Amino acid sequence: MFHIYCPNCEEYREEEEFHASGQAHIPRPLDPDSCSDKEWGEYMFFRKNPRGIHHELWVHAGGCRKFFNITRNTQTYEIKEVYKIGEQPSVVAK
């Protein structure tokens, strides 16, 4: 059970208000027309899925309805940091 700080609401709220939306920082292909099938497949389906530090996208679905990022340890479930869309994480995997 997570207690998550929403950087947009600037408040701690319970996990039920939030929805996890998977890996963060997935860039859209810059030139979609020239992408190969392999590049499209990897953009669509292939994910980091690390055991350890993970940067992920969450949405405050039952609150401000805005997206933001969390850096979290997927083994211990400890939330390392919360940061807004457009910002870069300060905690990264070694």
Place this chain on the structure above:
Amino acid sequence: MQRYSGFGLLKHSLTHHENWQQIWRNPTPKKKYDVIIIGGGGHGLATAYYLAKKHGITNVAVIEKGYLGGGNTARNTTIVRSNYLWDASAQLYEHAMKLWEGLSQDLNYNVMFSQRGVLNLGHTLQDMRDIERRVNANRLNGIDGEVLDPQQIKEIVPHMDCSGDSRYPILGASWQPRGGVARHDAVAWGYARGADSFGVDLIQQTEVTDLIIEDGTIIGVKTDRYGDIKADRVGAVVAGNSSVVAKMAGFELPLESHPLQALVSEPIKPVLDTVVMSNHVHGYVSQSDKGDLVIGAGIDGYTGYGQRGSYPTIEHTVQAIVELFPIFSRVRMNRQWGGVVDTCPDACPIISKTPVKNLFFNCGWGTGGFKATPGSGEVFAASLATGEMHPLAKPFSMFRFHNGALIDEHGAAGVAH
């Protein structure tokens, strides 16, 4: 291997059951094997068993970081069925179902496979259209299935609320009479005992820490306890940890590892002699031989390797069960646990060659791998034995996510992800 029989049981009773053999050895690994299987769960042990039995390859090691069958094999809700929509997956799961039907005899080990039938409920018109389509597809694939109306359901499960007065009324169901449940631990133990009797080395408490790859070909694995162990071919059957092993090999998989939780109630008198599943209110329940209700539902939305999930998911699960069975509202829950499931974007497994030569993966079973254990093991063993994928495994290549030939089984998977 000591064969089990009624007569043997009688014989051992004369010596107060003190002289039973250990059912598998605890060997020290050799320096080199024909095949190494990473992961000693149900699928890995089944693979080892069929490699030895069907293909005569007995110079095999199964390397397990914990104990045999201690991961998702020990953590699932034991449901077995084969009513999947698409040809590729229906044939794979039906292949497993046919093996289930003779498994206890084949292994000489009682896996307590009970074909008590599986109901998949429909609560909306669209549910019912999908159910009719799926049952028709199943029958064309030679899989048993019927569409039932609420009155027929009521005859099978008299305690379920089929009145039509509930928030999500039951409009009908698909019914697979050959589906049912099996004793999950016995499946792992039976395969382990069978594989061991052919000379397969089961190496427990040993973690594979890295893969040894030369010129794009795998030649062995590094372990924490026994150093390097060489192998001609390596099969990774590591469920939730597949992405971690793939990273050692230098590629990514289209998987996300999520917590999946389940729970059992206190034992109660026999009340439910079939399996009830509902995609719409999202829960599934059966009753074990001990009398406890075995309950499961959806994954937790975030990724996690911690073998535990969040409380709201349990709450939603129990809400769904009470919606179906108001009679269960005061049953107390006994235990709750989580496993790590490797979910695939199309809710179908990956049984595949990889970018590394002689390294094969069997993963991505997500929330529904237990039912496929015998079939998965058999087709993966055939692939490891010959170096070419078994015809039933071919559609499940990891490269389908590059060419777009996905097998969308979200409807039949039974668990939303």
